[in-house]
Amino acid sequence: MxxxxxxxxxxxxxxxxxxxxxxxxxxxxxxxxxxxxxxxxxxxxxxxxxxxxxxxxxxxxxxxxxxxxxxxxxxxxxxxxxxxxxxxxxxxxxxxxxxxxxxxxxxxxxxxxxxPKGLSLREAMGIGTAGFTAALSVDRLLHSGVTPGMGPVLVTGATGGVGSFAVDILSKVGFSVTASTGKLEEQSDWLKSLGALEVIAREDTMASGPLAKQRWAGAVDPVGGAQLAGLLKSIRYGGAVALSGLTGGTSFEGTVYPFILRGVQLLGIDSVFCPMDWRKQVWSKLGAEWKPERALQDxxxxxxxxxxxxxxxxxxxxxxxxxxxxxxx
Missing domain, CATH: 3.90.180.10 (Medium-chain alcohol dehydrogenases, catalytic domain)
Structure with a gap:
C-alpha cells in the first residue's frame, strides 16, 4: 500500500x-x-x-x-x-x-x-473554518435585522482568523466596521486595509454598570469571555452579537438589561453541525459576492x-x- x-x-x-x-x-x-x-x-x-x-x-x-x-x-x-x-x-x-x-x-x-465556483482549493482552505464561521456570523446578523443603516459594527479579536475575515466580509456588505484587537500598534494598518474604518484596543470594549452608551449596531465576537458582558451593554437598540468563540474564556457575568430594555439578541454560531443547505448557501456566497479577496491576498x-x-x-x-x-x- x-x-x-x-x-x-x-x-x-x-x-x-x-x-x-x-x-x-x-x-x-x-x-x-x-x-x-x-x-x-x-x-x-x-x-x-x-x-x-x-x-x-x-x-x-x-x-x-x-x-x-x-x-x-x-x-x-x-x-x-x-x-x-x-x-x-x-x-x-x-x-x-x-x-x-x-x-x-x-x-x-x-x-x-x-x-464553490469562484474558489481554488487553496482559497477555500484560506477561508476554511475561520472564514466560514465569519460568514455564518454575518449571515445571522443580517437575518436578525441588523443593517448597515443602523450604525457601526464591531469585530473583536480582529487579527485572528474569524475576526479578519469578518472585517473583510462586513465591509464588503456595506457596514462601517470597527475592529478591536490586542495588537493595536502592530496591526492597525493591516486591519484598515481589510476594510476597518476604525481600530480600537480590546480594553475599549469594556463597560461598567448595567448598561452603557449605545455604540454598536451589532458585533461579531469570536473571543467570548469577560469582554462579552461589556460588549452586550454597548449594543444599540434592536442590535445583535454573533458569538462563535472562547479564546477569551468560557464564561461571562452579565445582566438581563440589554435583552429586556434594548431588545439585544445574542446569536450562537456553530460551524460544526451547521445544516447542509445553509452550509452550501454560505459557501456559495464566499465564492461570489462575499469573497474575502483582501483577507485572502494579505x-x-x-x-x-x-x-x-x-x-x-x-x-x-x-x-x-x-x-x-x-x-x-
Whole structure:
C-alpha cells in the first residue's frame, strides 16, 4: 500500500506528543469517500487538540486538522465521483475523526461540500473554518435585522482568523466596521486595509454598570469571555452579537438589561453541525459576492507538516495573525 505522511498526536506516559508519521490507507478510519488532501487550515481547535487541557478530543491517537480541501480519489457516495474537488469543515473532523493534517483523509461524503465556483482549493482552505464561521456570523446578523443603516459594527479579536475575515466580509456588505484587537500598534494598518474604518484596543470594549452608551449596531465576537458582558451593554437598540468563540474564556457575568430594555439578541454560531443547505448557501456566497479577496491576498500564510508544531503553539498563545494553511501537495 502507498505510504503517506500525517501529523499524529498520541497520548504517551509523559503527555501528548505530536509527530509526523508514515501511514498507509488501511490505517485511516471508515468512510465512503477517500480524499487526497491538498490543503488544511490551522485553527484554534487544532491547538487545543494538541494540549491535555484542551478537552476537545475524546480519545487519542488523532490526526488533527478540522478542515480540508482536496480531490476525491475513491467514492462509494452517490453525490461524489473520482476527480471531484471538495471542501470539508466540521462534523468532528480532526477531533472525533482523523482530520486534514494528512495527505489522505477518509470520511463521510455527507460531510462534504463541492468546491464553490469562484474558489481554488487553496482559497477555500484560506477561508476554511475561520472564514466560514465569519460568514455564518454575518449571515445571522443580517437575518436578525441588523443593517448597515443602523450604525457601526464591531469585530473583536480582529487579527485572528474569524475576526479578519469578518472585517473583510462586513465591509464588503456595506457596514462601517470597527475592529478591536490586542495588537493595536502592530496591526492597525493591516486591519484598515481589510476594510476597518476604525481600530480600537480590546480594553475599549469594556463597560461598567448595567448598561452603557449605545455604540454598536451589532458585533461579531469570536473571543467570548469577560469582554462579552461589556460588549452586550454597548449594543444599540434592536442590535445583535454573533458569538462563535472562547479564546477569551468560557464564561461571562452579565445582566438581563440589554435583552429586556434594548431588545439585544445574542446569536450562537456553530460551524460544526451547521445544516447542509445553509452550509452550501454560505459557501456559495464566499465564492461570489462575499469573497474575502483582501483577507485572502494579505492574511494567508503557508506552512508544511514539519513547521506545524510551531504554528500550533503560536495559535494557542494568541500570537497568530490572519490564517495559516498547511500545504500537503
Amino acid at each position: 502507498e505510504a503517506f505522511q500525517a501529523y499524529v498526536i498520541r497520548e504517551e506516559t509523559d503527555g501528548l506528543k505530536g509527530r509526523i508519521e508514515e501511514l498507509t490507507l488501511d490505517q485511516l478510519p471508515e468512510g465512503d469517500v477517500l480524499v487526497k488532501v491538498h490543503y488544511s487550515g490551522v485553527n484554534f481547535k487544532d491547538g487545543l487538540a494538541s494540549m491535555p487541557e484542551g478537552k476537545v478530543v475524546p480519545e487519542y491517537p488523532i490526526i488533527p486538522g478540522i478542515d480540508l480541501a482536496g480531490e476525491v480519489v475513491e467514492s462509494g457516495h452517490p453525490d461524489y465521483n473520482v476527480g471531484d474537488l471538495v471542501v470539508c469543515t466540521g462534523y468532528g473532523l480532526g477531533t472525533h475523526h482523523d482530520g486534514g493534517f494528512s495527505r489522505y483523509a477518509r470520511l463521510s461524503g455527507d460531510w462534504l461540500v463541492p468546491l 492574511g494567508i500564510k503557508e506552512c508544511t507538516l514539519q513547521e506545524l508544531p510551531g504554528v500550533l503553539q503560536s495559535i494557542v498563545q494568541g500570537k497568530a495573525v490572519g490564517r495559516t494553511i498547511v500545504r500537503l501537495e
